Amino acid sequence: xxxxxxxxxxxxxxxxxxxxxxxxxxxxxxxxxxxxxxxxxxxxxxxxxxxxxxxxxxxxxxxxxxxxxxxxxxxxxxxxxxxxxxxxxxxxxxxxxxxxxxxxxxxxxxxxxxxxxxxxxxxxxxxxxxxxxxxxxxxxxxxxxxxxxxxxxxxxxxxxxxxxxxxxxxxxxxxxxxxxxxxxxxxxxxxxxxxxxxxxxxxxxxxxxxxxxxxxxxxxxxxxxxxxxxxxxxxxxxxxxxxxxxxxxxxxxxxxxxxxxxxxxxxxxxxxxxxxxxxxxxxxxxxxxxxxxxxxxxxxxxxxxxxxxxxxxxxxxxxxxxxxxxxxxxxxxxxxxxxxxxxxxxxxxxxxxxxxxxxxxxxxxxxxxxxxxxxxxxxxxxxxxxxxxxxxxxxxxxxxxxxx
Amino acid sequence: xxxxxxxxxxxxxxxxxxxxxxxxxxxxxxxxxxxxxxxxxxxxxxxxxxxxxxxxxxxxxxxxxxxxxxxxxxxxxxxxxxxxxxxxxxxxxxxxxxxxxxxxxxxxxxxxxxxxxxxxxxxxxxxxxxxxxxxxxxxxxxxxxxxxxxxxxxxxxxxxxxxxxxxxxxxxxxxxxxxxxxxxxxxxxxxxxxxxxxxxxxxxxxxxxxxxxxxxxxxxxxxxxxxxxxxxxxxxxxxxxxxxxxxxxxxxxxxxxxxxxxxxxxxxxxxxxxxxxxxxxxxxxxxxxxxx
Numbered sequence: 039x040x041x042x043x044x045x046x047x048x049x050x051x052x053x054x055x056x057x058x059x060x061x062x063x064x065x066x067x068x069x070x071x072x073x074x075x076x077x078x079x080x081x082x083x084x085x086x087x088x089x090x091x092x093x094x095x096x097x098x099x100x101x102x103x104x105x106x107x108x109x110x111x112x113x114x115x116x117x118x119x120x121x122x123x124x125x126x127x128x129x130x131x132x133x134x135x136x137x138x139x140x141x142x143x144x145x146x147x148x149x150x151x152x153x154x155x156x157x158x159x160x161x162x163x164x165x166x167x168x169x170x171x172x173x174x175x176x177x178x179x180x181x182x183x184x185x186x187x188x189x190x191x192x193x194x195x196x197x198x199x200x201x202x203x204x205x206x207x208x209x210x211x212x213x214x215x216x217x218x219x220x221x222x223x224x225x226x227x228x229x230x231x232x233x234x235x236x237x238x239x240x241x242x243x244x245x246x247x248x249x250x251x252x253x254x255x256x257x258x259x260x261x262x263x264x265x266x267x268x269x270x271x272x273x274x275x276x277x278x279x280x281x282x283x284x285x286x287x288x289x290x291x292x293x294x295x296x297x298x299x300x301x302x303x304x305x306x307x308x309x310x311x312x313x314x315x316x317x318x319x320x321x322x323x324x325x326x327x328x329x330x331x332x333x334x335x336x337x338x339x340x341x342x343x344x345x346x347x348x349x350x351x352x353x354x355x356x357x358x359x360x361x362x363x364x365x366x367x368x369x370x371x372x373x374x375x376x377x378x379x380x381x382x383x384x385x386x387x388x389x390x391x392x393x394x395x396x397x398x399x400x401x402x403x404x405x406x407x408x409x410x411x412x413x414x415x416x417x418x419x420x421x422x423x424x425x426x427x428x429x430x431x432x433x434x435x436x437x438x439x440x441x442x
Numbered sequence: 443x444x445x446x447x448x449x450x451x452x453x454x455x456x457x458x459x460x461x462x463x464x465x466x467x468x469x470x471x472x473x474x475x476x477x478x479x480x481x482x483x484x485x486x487x488x489x490x491x492x493x494x495x496x497x498x499x500x501x502x503x504x505x506x507x508x509x510x511x512x513x514x515x516x517x518x519x520x521x522x523x524x525x526x527x528x529x530x531x532x533x534x535x536x537x538x539x540x541x542x543x544x545x546x547x548x549x550x551x552x553x554x555x556x557x558x559x560x561x562x563x564x565x566x567x568x569x570x571x572x573x574x575x576x577x578x579x580x581x582x583x584x585x586x587x588x589x590x591x592x593x594x595x596x597x598x599x600x601x602x603x604x605x606x607x608x609x610x611x612x613x614x615x616x617x618x619x620x621x622x623x624x625x626x627x628x629x630x631x632x633x634x635x636x637x638x639x640x641x642x643x644x645x646x647x648x649x650x651x652x653x654x655x656x657x658x659x660x661x662x663x664x665x666x667x668x669x670x671x672x673x674x675x676x677x678x679x680x681x682x683x684x685x686x687x688x689x690x691x692x693x694x695x696x697x698x699x700x701x702x703x704x705x706x707x708x709x710x711x712x713x714x715x716x717x718x719x720x721x722x723x724x725x726x727x728x729x730x731x732x733x734x
Contacts (some may be wrong), residue, residue, distance in 0.1 A: 085656070086558045219704055251660045251707050253651050256452045257692045264445040277559045277652055288568060290579055310561040310652055384661065 066382035067240045068142030073108075074374065074381055075115045077135035077149040084122035090149055091353065093118045095242055095363025096146060098350035101372075109374040112381070117141060123148075125155035131183040132156040136165050143168050143386055145191070146366050150174045153186075166387050167414065168373075169366055173300065175225050178415040180391070185383075185408065187390055187414040189366055193222055193298075194229035195439030199322055199420050200267070200271060200296050202437060203387075204241070208294060208313065210321045212243045214267030215440015216258050216282060218274055219247035226298055229439065243267055248278065259285040263320060271296045276303065280311035289316035295319045299420075304329065304429065318390075322420035322437075325361050326400050329429045336400020365398045369407060372396055404436040415440075416423065448576055449692045455581035457688025459650065462643035463658070463665030464672065464680035466636045468657060471674045472612050474525075480543035482658030484520075487547045488513040488641030489648050489657075490555050493562060502565050503586020503645020506645065510638045515539045517637025524628065538623055545628060549653040562648035577611065584646045588681060595677045606665075607621040608631055608632060614682075660707065664691075667710040671717050681727060 069074040080093030097405040100114040108114065117139050119130040127146065135141045136159075143166040147153055150172040158169040162184050169189035170177055173196070177188035180284040204211060215225035215230065227245070244265035246258045255278055263272060263286075270293040272282045279301030286295065298320050308316045326333040333339055342364055343429050346353055353360050374381070393416060395408040405419045418440045422431040463482065463506040470478045492509040496502065510516050510695070528535050533580045566583030570576070573723075599605040610618040619625050624661070664687055672683025687710060715725060 085552065088556070088558060247704055249704060249707060252457060253657075253661045253664070256450060256456065257695060260448045260452050260698055261445070262446065277654065280652055281560055286572065287494070306558045312558050312561075420552075440496075 052203045058157075066142060066380075066385075068140050069112070069381040071112070071114045073115045075117060075139060075141040076370070077132075077139060077141035078116065078118040079121050079128055079131045079135070079144065079149060079152065079308035080118055081152075084124065085125035086149065087170070089123075089359060090120075090426055091359040092146065092366070094147060094397075095297040095350060095353060095360045096367045098353070099345065099364055099367035100347050102157065102345055103371055110250065110378060113139060114373075114374075121147075121149075121152055123152065125151045126394060128152035129155050129159065132159055135223075136163055138364035141165075142381060145169060146363075147369050148169045153177070157183060157186050160437040164383060166383055166390065168386070168390055169369055171366065174192040174221065174377040175229075176221075179413060180351060180412070180414045184388060187387075187409070187416070189369065189416050190362075191322075191417045191420055191439065192383045192415060193225035194232070195415070195418050196298060196322055196420060197229020197231075197273075198233035198439035199229075199422070199437045200320075201235070201238070202439075203233075203320075203422060204269060204296075205234050205237055207234055208269060209237070211269040211407075212265075212267045213241050213269045213271060213293065214246070214262040214265055214293070215242060215247050215271045215414060216248060216262060216274065216366075217271075218278070219249050222386065223247065223273050223399070230271060230273075232441070240306040248274070250275070254285075255281050263291045264291055266367050269294045269296070272301070274301055275296050276301045278295065283308070283315050283319070287312065297321045299323065302430065304427075305356070308340055308425065313425075313427055316425050319425045321423055321425070323423045323430065323431070323432055324402055324405055324417055324420050326402060327356060327430060328355050328358070328361065331433075342400055365400050367414045368398050369393070369396070402432065444660075445696070446693075449696050450629070450689055451576045452688035454585065455577060455688070456692065457652075457668075458581065458584045459643075459647050459683035459684075460668040460687050461684025462584070462591070462646055462679040463640070463661055464684040465677055466590070466640040466643055467665055467669040468674060468677050468680040469595070469639055470632060470636035471669070473608065473629050475612065476533070476540075479540040479637070479662075479676075481536070481636065482662030482665070483544050483547035483551075484637050485644035485647075486511070486653075486655060486658045487551055487642035488502055488516070488637065489562070489644030489653055490551050492641070492645055493560060493648075494555075495652055496563065500713055502563055505532040506565075506642075509645070513641035514634040514638040517543075517634040518630045522638075524610050525629075525633070526626070526693070528726035544550060548655050555655070557655055559652035559654045562645070562653045564649035574659060580649055584650075587642065588684075589606070592677055592681050599677075600727035602697050604628075604631070629685060642681065648666060663690075664710050666715045670714050673724025675728050676724065676726040679724050679726030727730035 058311045078093055080090050081087050082090040097116050097118060104113045119131040121131050135144055145168045148171040153170045153172055164185055167186040169187060171195045173190055175192040175194040176184055217227050234241055244262055244267055246261055248255045248258050272279055274282055294332045299321050304320045326339060346355055377385050391409045391411050393407050393409045402421050407416045409416050419436050419438050421432045421436045422434045423430045466481055488509055490513055492505045495508060501597040507606030513699060564580040566579040569579045571582045572581050583673055607623045608628045611623050611625040616624050668687045669680045672679025691706050692707050694709050
C-alpha cells in the first residue's frame with residue numbers, strides 16, 4: 039500500500055513537472071534574459087575567516103565582468119553567504135540559496151567539512167556545486183556525484199608529485215612522514231605512496247600520525263629523527279607545520295624537507311617558525327606569487343593588480359587568496375561563456391566538464407585546466423618550489439599528478 | 443636508548459606545560475572547590491594581552507608584570523561581577539557559566555586578534571641546553587619557572603596571613619567568617635591568583651605551541667589530568683602530576699604499539715579516571731574527611 043502511494047505521488051510529481059516544463063523551457067532556474075544568479079558560501083566569520091577573502095575577491099571579479107557588459111549579455115548576480123566554517127550552517131545557507139534565492143549554481147563553496155555536508159543535498163536537487171574550494175580528492179567522483187566538481191589540485195595529486203620527485207631525484211633516501219590523522223592527511227599520504235610506486239614500501243621507513251588535538255608534535259619529530267630518516271615529508275596544517283619546522287631546527291636535524299602547500303604561507307607559517315629554519319624546504323605551487331619579482335612583471339599579474347586597485351582596493355595583495363579567487367572566478371566565467379545561450383543547470387555542468395587546455399594567466403606558466411565527463415579535477419599540475427630564506431623559488435618542469 | 447632519553451626529556455618539557463596549567467587549576471580549586479573550565483581561555487587571553495603590549499613596544503620584562511597584574515585584576519573582576527551573584531546557585535549553574543566564559547573569551551580573542559598563529563618571544567632563548575637539542579633553553583627555563591612558582595605558592599599558603607586565611611576560608615567558611623576572615627574576598631583573591639598564575643603559564647606555553655585562540659584547548663585537559671593525578675589540594679602534587687602525564691604520554695605513544703600517537707590524548711583521560719577510582723585524593727593530596 040505504502041509503495042503504491044509512493045508511486046502515485048511520484049507520478050503526480052512527474053506530471054506536474056511536465057506541466058511546468060513549457061514555462062521552464064525559456065528560462066532555466068536562476069537565469070533571466072539579463073542576469074544569472076550565482077550563489078556562494080564562504081567563512082566570513084569564525085576560525086577560518088581568513089579564507090573569506092576568496093569570496094570577496096570573486097565578488098569583485100564578477101563586478102568587473104558586469105562593468106564590462108557581463109557574459110553573453112547577462113550580468114552576474116552574485117549572492118554570497120557566511121557559514122562561519124560550520125557544516126550545519128553551510129547546509130542552511132545552501133538551502134537558502136537553492137530554495138529561496140533560486141540561484142542557478144553554487145560556485146566555490148569553501149572548506150572540506152562544509153562541502154561534504156551539502157554534497158548530497160546539491161546532488162539530489164541537481165544544482166551544480168561547482169569548483170569547490172577544497173583540496174580533498176573526493177570531489178572528483180562524477181559517477182556518484184555528477185553535480186559536484188573540484189578546482190584546485192587535490193591532495194593526492196600533490197602527494198603524488200612529491201613521491202615522483204623523491205623517486206626520481208633521491209632514489210636512495212629514507213623517508214619519514216608526519217601526517218595529520220584525518221582524511222586530508224591520509225589523502226596526501228596515499229598520493230605520496232602512489233608517486234613512489236613500487237618503492238614506497240622500502241623507502242618510507244616511518245609514518246607518524248598526529249591528532250589535531252595534541253598541543254605539540256615534539257614527540258613525533260623526535261621519533262622521526264630517531265628512525266634515521268633523511269627525507270621528511272610534512273603533511274600538516276599551518277600551526278603544526280610551523281611547530282615541525284621549528285622543532286626540526288631545534289634538534290639540529292637536517293633532512294630534505296617536503297612541506298605540503300596548505301602550509302607554505304610566508305606570513306602565517308614561515309615567519310612564525312623562523313625563516314632561517316625554513317631554508318631549503320621544498321613544496322609545490324600552481325598559482326603565481328605576488329612576492330616573486332618575475333611573476334610580478336608578467337602581463338597577467340599586471341592585469342590582476344589593475345583589477346585589485348579598481349575593484350578590491352581594500353584587499354591585501356600579498357594574500358594568496360586574492361590570486362586564488364581571481365583565478366577561480368575566471369574559470370567560472372569561461373564556463374558561462376562556453377555555455378552560451380543555454381544556461382540550464384545541466385548545460386552549465388556539461389560545459390564545466392568540457393574545459394580543454396584552458397589557461398589562466400595567474401596560474402604557473404604551463405599549467406592548463408582540463409576536464410572531461412570522467413575527469414572532474416580541473417587542475418592537476420604543480421611545479422616544485424624551494425624556500426630560500428626569504429621567499430619561494432619555483433624550479434624544474436611543471437609536473438602532472440593526474441590519476442591514471 | 444637515545445630515543446628513550448629523548449622521549450623522556452621531551453615528555454618532561456611537555457610536562458612543564460601541563461604542570462603550569464595544573465598549578466592554576468589547583469589554585470582555583472583551593473578557592474572555590476570547583477574546576478574552572480574557562481581557566482585555559484583566561485590564560486590564553488592574558489597571553490594575548492602580553493603579546494599586544496609587546497606589539498606596542500614594551501619589552502618582555504615590562505610586559506610580564508603588567509600582564510600578571512592585569513590578569514589578577516581580571517580574575518578578581520570576573521569573580522565579583524559574574525560569580526558572586528550566583529554564589530549559592532547549584533553546581534550546574536556554575537558549570538554553565540564556566541562554559542559561557544570559555545566561549546566568550548575564545549571568540550573575543552579570535553575577533554580581536556584573529557585566528558592565525560603568532561610567534562611569542564621567549565626570554566630564555568632557544569639555544570640547546572642538553573646534548574644535541576634534547577632540551578632547549580626555553581624548556582629548561584619553563585621547568586625552572588614552574589618550580590619557582592610552586593615554592594612561592596607553598597610559602598604563601600604556609601607562612602602568610604592571607605594564605606592561611608584563604609585555606610581557612612576554603613576548609614571551613616562558617617568558622618573562618620566567625621574569626622573575622624572576609625570569606626567573599628578570599629574567593630575573589632583565589633580567582634585573581636589563579637588568573638595570574640594562568641597568565642604566566644600562558645606566556646611560558648605560547649613560545650612552544652604558538653599563540654592563537656585555541657592554543658589552550660587540549661592543554662587544559664592535560665592540566666586537569668596532572669592536577670587530578672597529583673591531588674587537587676596539593677600544588678606540589680599538581681606539578682608532579684603534570685610532569686608524570688607528560689612523560690607517560692610520550693613513552694606510551696612511542697613504545698606501546700597499540701597506543702601510538704593516535705591515542706595520546708585518551709591516555710590523559712584514562713589517567714583521570716584511574717586516579718579517581720583508585721586514589722581519589724591523588725598522589726600528594728590530602729584526604730578530605732567530613733563529619734556527618
